Amino acid sequence: MELFEAIAARHSYRGKYQPEPVPREDLQRIMEAGLAAPSGCNKQTTSLIAVDDPALLSEIYGIMDSFCSTAPAVICVTTKRIVAYKDGWGNDRCYGVQDYSAAIENMLLAITALGYASCWIEGHVTDADEQGKRIAELLQVPEDEALICVLPVGRPAEEMKLVRKKPFDMRARFA
Amino acid sequence: MELFEAIAARHSYRGKYQPEPVPREDLQRIMEAGLAAPSGCNKQTTSLIAVDDPALLSEIYGIMDSFCSTAPAVICVTTKRIVAYKDGWGNDRCYGVQDYSAAIENMLLAITALGYASCWIEGHVTDADEQGKRIAELLQVPEDEALICVLPVGRPAEEMKLVRKKPFDMRARFA
Numbered sequence: 293m294e295l296f297e298a299i300a301a302r303h304s305y306r307g308k309y310q311p312e313p314v315p316r317e318d319l320q321r322i323m324e325a326g327l328a329a330p331s332g333c334n335k336q337t338t339s340l341i342a343v344d345d346p347a348l349l350s351e352i353y354g355i356m357d358s359f360c361s362t363a364p365a366v367i368c369v370t371t372k373r374i375v376a377y378k379d380g381w382g383n384d385r386c387y388g389v390q391d392y393s394a395a396i397e398n399m400l401l402a403i404t405a406l407g408y409a410s411c412w413i414e415g416h417v418t419d420a421d422e423q424g425k426r427i428a429e430l431l432q433v434p435e436d437e438a439l440i441c442v443l444p445v446g447r448p449a450e451e452m453k454l455v456r457k458k459p460f461d462m463r464a465r466f467a
Numbered sequence: 468m469e470l471f472e473a474i475a476a477r478h479s480y481r482g483k484y485q486p487e488p489v490p491r492e493d494l495q496r497i498m499e500a501g502l503a504a505p506s507g508c509n510k511q512t513t514s515l516i517a518v519d520d521p522a523l524l525s526e527i528y529g530i531m532d533s534f535c536s537t538a539p540a541v542i543c544v545t546t547k548r549i550v551a552y553k554d555g556w557g558n559d560r561c562y563g564v565q566d567y568s569a570a571i572e573n574m575l576l577a578i579t580a581l582g583y584a585s586c587w588i589e590g591h592v593t594d595a596d597e598q599g600k601r602i603a604e605l606l607q608v609p610e611d612e613a614l615i616c617v618l619p620v621g622r623p624a625e626e627m628k629l630v631r632k633k634p635f636d637m638r639a640r641f642a
Contacts, residue, residue, distance in 0.1 A: 293470050295576055323635070327639060328632075330477070333590075336632060343642040376590070393569050393572070398572060401576075402474070463502050465517070466519070467518040467523055
């Protein structure tokens with residue numbers, strides 16, 4: 293799919309998924325797209341875990357209590373705190389959030405281009421009930437990494453509901 | 468350009484730029500790609516300002532002291548602190564960093580697909596010397612928005628230097 297087409301076609305999907313498994317080749321391509329994103333000072337703070345085993349998925353969905361629990365696969369995103377550099381005032385500068393967000397956006401576009409649907413599920417994962425921590429334990433994520441996002445992957449079984457966005461002129465201008 | 472090709476071709480460019488102006492139509496398409504990115508609870512916290520006026524650019528480059536100072540245009544990214552929701556423990560959840568990072572990644576891909584080069588310049592803009600604040604004043608950015616990133620846009624005049632990335636297996640796996 294052409295880039296601008298993929299950008300326009302990407303939408304957050306909160307409906308049910310078709311049950312057919314996602315070929316691992318596709319999950320691999322999606323993860324490769326994520327890892328190709330830039331990272332502050334090339335620190336590559338983001339790591340990815342694809343889950344397509346039904347028993348493991350069902351444990352994850354048990355923890356998440358989420359609308360995505362029919363997706364036949366998920367990609368879990370973890371981040372490691374690595375100092376990119378110290379600025380001239382001695383402050384540690386870390387870009388982990390920026391790094392994983394760029395990786396997630398690449399994956400959402402790849403998911404769209406391959407005909408799947410997804411949704412950036414971060415809030416419910418990182419809220420104070422620590423769902424992400426419990427999923428991380430289940431997936432044996434190293435202790436110095438935090439699991440901060442779960443991306444469902446699968447063919448949508450329902451129609452995509454679109455959100456309204458502000459018009460261009462309310463958010464962008466030429467100086 | 469095809470999506471996966473754009474993702475693979477995107478690289479941070481720190482060389483000199485060709486002086487030819489970037490058509491506003493292209494800057495508009497790049498900004499539209501940025502605004503099409505998702506945002507937490509659709510709060511649309513990110514705004515964009517394209518600058519192609521040589522006098523204004525030269526003022527910005529005077530503030531930035533940056534390697535990008537030959538680019539014939541820049542897109543400045545601003546973010547507004549908006550609470551997406553309160554979690555069940557009363558904590559404010561804000562996704563501004565995630566929102567602008569997804570928007571920046573979309574723009575970097577659009578810049579690549581249109582044959583331009585760029586680099587995500589955030590560190591030098593948001594470090595404690597407050598370059599971003601001074602650029603925001605110059606561009607009359609509202610006080611409740613922070614200018615956090617400058618993306619140069621132009622045709623590269625030099626070869627792209629690529630960074631080395633860790634192999635797939637060091638950053639991704641199937642559970």
